[in-house]
Amino acid sequence: MAKPVSIEVWNPNGKYRVISTKPMPGTRWINLLIDQDCRLEICTQKKTILSVEDIIALIGEKCDGVIGQLTEDWGEVLFSALSRAGGKAFSNMAVGYNNVDVNAATKYGVSVGNTPGVLTETTAELAASLSVAAARRIVEADEFMRAGLYDGWLPHLFVGNLLKGQTVGVIGAGRIGSAYARMMVISLTLLTYGEFLKANGEQPVTWKRAATMEEVLREADLISLHPILDKTTYHLINKERLSIMKKEAILVNCSRGPVVDEVALVEHLKENPMFRVGLDVFEDEPYMKPGLADMKNAIVVPHIASASKWTREGMATLAALNVLGKIKGYPIWSNPNQVEPFLNENSPPPAACPSIVNAKALGLTASKL
Numbered sequence: 001m002a003k004p005v006s007i008e009v010w011n012p013n014g015k016y017r018v019i020s021t022k023p024m025p026g027t028r029w030i031n032l033l034i035d036q037d038c039r040l041e042i043c044t045q046k047k048t049i050l051s052v053e054d055i056i057a058l059i060g061e062k063c064d065g066v067i068g069q070l071t072e073d074w075g076e077v078l079f080s081a082l083s084r085a086g087g088k089a090f091s092n093m094a095v096g097y098n099n100v101d102v103n104a105a106t107k108y109g110v111s112v113g114n115t116p117g118v119l120t121e122t123t124a125e126l127a128a129s130l131s132v133a134a135a136r137r138i139v140e141a142d143e144f145m146r147a148g149l150y151d152g153w154l155p156h157l158f159v160g161n162l163l164k165g166q167t168v169g170v171i172g173a174g175r176i177g178s179a180y181a182r183m184m185v186i187s188l189t190l191l192t193y194g195e196f197l198k199a200n201g202e203q204p205v206t207w208k209r210a211a212t213m214e215e216v217l218r219e220a221d222l223i224s225l226h227p228i229l230d231k232t233t234y235h236l237i238n239k240e241r242l243s244i245m246k247k248e249a250i251l252v253n254c255s256r257g258p259v260v261d262e263v264a265l266v267e268h269l270k271e272n273p274m275f276r277v278g279l280d281v282f283e284d285e286p287y288m289k290p291g292l293a294d295m296k297n298a299i300v301v302p303h304i305a306s307a308s309k310w311t312r313e314g315m316a317t318l319a320a321l322n323v324l325g326k327i328k329g330y331p332i333w334s335n336p337n338q339v340e341p342f343l344n345e346n347s348p349p350p351a352a353c354p355s356i357v358n359a360k361a362l363g364l365t366a367s368k369l
């Protein structure tokens with residue numbers, strides 16, 4: 001028997017019961033739901049990751065839709081519970097949905113929303129920050145200063161890699177990977193920047209699409225991972241592939257932890273002290289594999305790539321509108337990458353679901369807007 005969970009209730013007399021498994025940033029998402037006759041229940045349980053049992057208790061006997069988090073296991077059990085409670089809408093507050101069994105959701109007629117288009121640049125910015133921080137050993141140097149160890153400038157002190165003129169590899173050049181690539185050429189178009197460099201007698205920036213991933217791994221000085229996580233990308237970076245990378249390369253991962261075999265990575269970091277990584281995600285989040293936290297050549301941050309105020313508030317808004325739109329029977333927004341109309345605080349959002357990943361499988365109609 002599941003334990004009762006603590007909740008905060010908004011608009012208690014609302015017709016549609018919507019659950020959010022976590023408090024989320026901003027208030028717009030709350031107002032959008034309660035203005036459209038939803039009774040909103042926000043779980044305030046002091047426990048970071050809710051179990052399946054906790055969420056079943058939250059869903060209860062009658063529930064129209066749920067906004068959930070990427071830390072939760074949304075599979076057969078939860079979708080059947082939601083369906084039994086009359087629910088037809090779920091949205092992850094995330095663009096990634098590897099925690100969701102979309103087939104199970106479809107089987108129970110539940111739509112699965114996600115939040116693309118609002119975290120592209122934010123995530124790419126963190127990947128770029130990790131790249132520079134790893135190259136220039138910023139975190140190690142900061143720890144050194146705070147420990148009172150700095151007793152004067154030295155020629156060898158925290159010598160790192162110069163990124164200028166280096167080869168940057170992007171694995172998974174979708175929305176976020178492409179934004180990262182743009183940022184790494186200093187926000188100018190490749191052509192303009194190339195011409196500028198040429199005029200200054202410097203090597204122009206060039207780019208190419210590599211024929212194989214191995215080619216990227218072998219040639220790049222800095223590699224950023226941006227694939228989705230599925231069966232084909234699990235342990236994409238393993239012992240063998242690490243071994244073909246340059247000994248002084250930098251690897252950044254802001255995608256999903258299991259894309260990298262973390263045990264192999266720890267070994268590789270131990271054996272190659274000049275190889276560096278910047279990690280936002282981990283194989284067994286929230287844990288790190290033994291030894292990783294001790295590695296000076298690793299920068300580790302707690303899955304914060306999308307953590308800017310604007311982005312997180314936007315993600316909350318899109319997730320709420322995915323659920324609200326399905327409850328109201330709205331069509332599906334035609335371009336889930338162009339979600340600005342949903343984020344404009346000065347006008348009401350379009351009457352559409354911003355992004356439903358199983359829209360086709362459920363036979364939902366596309367918006368004409």
Ligand SMILES: O=C(O)[C@H](O)CO
Pocket residue numbers: 070093094095096097119255303304305306307
């Ligand atoms: O998938 C996502 O949205 C991100 O991992 C959250 O930062």
